[in-house]
Amino acid sequence: SQVALTIDHLVKNGVRIMRGGVFKPRSSPYSFRGLGVDGLKMWYEQARKAGIKIISEVMQVSQIDEMLPYVDVFQVGARNTQNFNLLDELGKVDKAVMIKRGISGTIEELLYSAEYIFSGGNEKIILCERGIRTYERASRNTLDINAIPILKEKSHLPVVADPSHGIGMREFVEPIALAAVMAGADGIIYETHQKPEEAASDGQQTLDFDESTRLISRMRKAYDLVTAF
Numbered sequence: 001s002q003v004a005l006t007i008d009h010l011v012k013n014g015v016r017i018m019r020g021g022v023f024k025p026r027s028s029p030y031s032f033r034g035l036g037v038d039g040l041k042m043w044y045e046q047a048r049k050a051g052i053k054i055i056s057e058v059m060q061v062s063q064i065d066e067m068l069p070y071v072d073v074f075q076v077g078a079r080n081t082q083n084f085n086l087l088d089e090l091g092k093v094d095k096a097v098m099i100k101r102g103i104s105g106t107i108e109e110l111l112y113s114a115e116y117i118f119s120g121g122n123e124k125i126i127l128c129e130r131g132i133r134t135y136e137r138a139s140r141n142t143l144d145i146n147a148i149p150i151l152k153e154k155s156h157l158p159v160v161a162d163p164s165h166g167i168g169m170r171e172f173v174e175p176i177a178l179a180a181v182m183a184g185a186d187g188i189i190y191e192t193h194q195k196p197e198e199a200a201s202d203g204q205q206t207l208d209f210d211e212s213t214r215l216i217s218r219m220r221k222a223y224d225l226v227t228a229f
């Protein structure tokens with residue numbers, strides 16, 4: 001299956017965490033909206049066997065309990081960064097939460113959103129820069145490299161970057177990922193698929209496994225370089 005092939009690819013490359021959406025926020029209601037909790041359970045079992053942790057997006061409060069046993073990290077997507085009810089409830093769970101910056105959100109707003117989770121009692125928070133909406137139309141979003149060191153300095157939380165949504169073009173995911181590593185990102189999330197042209201979502205920004213393997217090895221080199229300075 002698609003999941004098994006991807007897990008295999010990650011294991012071969014020493015990657016220990018996998019992200020996938022079973023509840024997908026889509027700009028158009030006619031786009032693929034995910035497999036739901038049944039998909040999550042199947043995926044979880046396969047990932048566990050391979051020793052891989054999983055991260056998946058929770059879109060609303062009612063999904064927290066049903067997802068809880070089958071995720072290691074909850075993702076809050078860019079459209080929910082200021083869903084304060086959801087953030088309050090995630091403040092009460094004993095699982096890490098990765099919160100994405102809002103589509104037109106400021107750095108300060110992202111930090112306040114993290115405070116909602118923190119003040120509920122959950123300190124396991126990861127911040128994600130995924131690109132913001134600017135006047136630029138040549139790329140899907142504008143990944144704000146500036147946000148990476150600023151968020152790290154202001155929060156001391158782990159900061160990850162999402163070059164796939166940040167630029168939205170497969171051929172440029174690698175340079176933007178490497179730039180984020182050099183800027184101090186603690187992690188990179190990107191989209192990969194055995195056959196990106198057949199992906200149910202976001203194929204235009206998705207790497208095939210050869211591109212993904214190359215990216216992982218280059219990111220390791222970039223990380224070694226930046227930590228040796």
Ligand code: PEP
Binds near residue numbers: 076100
């Ligand atoms: C996603 O992570 O696949 C996603 C929908 O991202 P965002 O919320 O950043 O648009």
Ligand code: MN
Binds near residue numbers: 191201202
């Ligand atoms: Mn996506």
